[in-house]
Amino acid sequence: MDFTGITIARVENGQIVKGWNAFDFLALYQQIGWVPNPVTP
Numbered sequence: 001m002d003f004t005g006i007t008i009a010r011v012e013n014g015q016i017v018k019g020w021n022a023f024d025f026l027a028l029y030q031q032i033g034w035v036p037n038p039v040t041p
Contacts (some may be wrong), residue, residue, distance in 0.1 A: 003027040 005023030009016045028036040 001028065001031050011026070 003024045004020065004027070008020045010018040026035060030037050
């Protein structure tokens with residue numbers, strides 16, 4: 001299984017105070033069969 005993503009954290013005084021995540025869940029779902037792969041012409 002392989003999919004990409006990014007995590008960004010806001011750090012204040014050495015501690016994480018806020019975080020954001022963005023992952024390619026479509027690629028994950030396609031690999032586990034929840035969503036069909038696109039058809040190539």
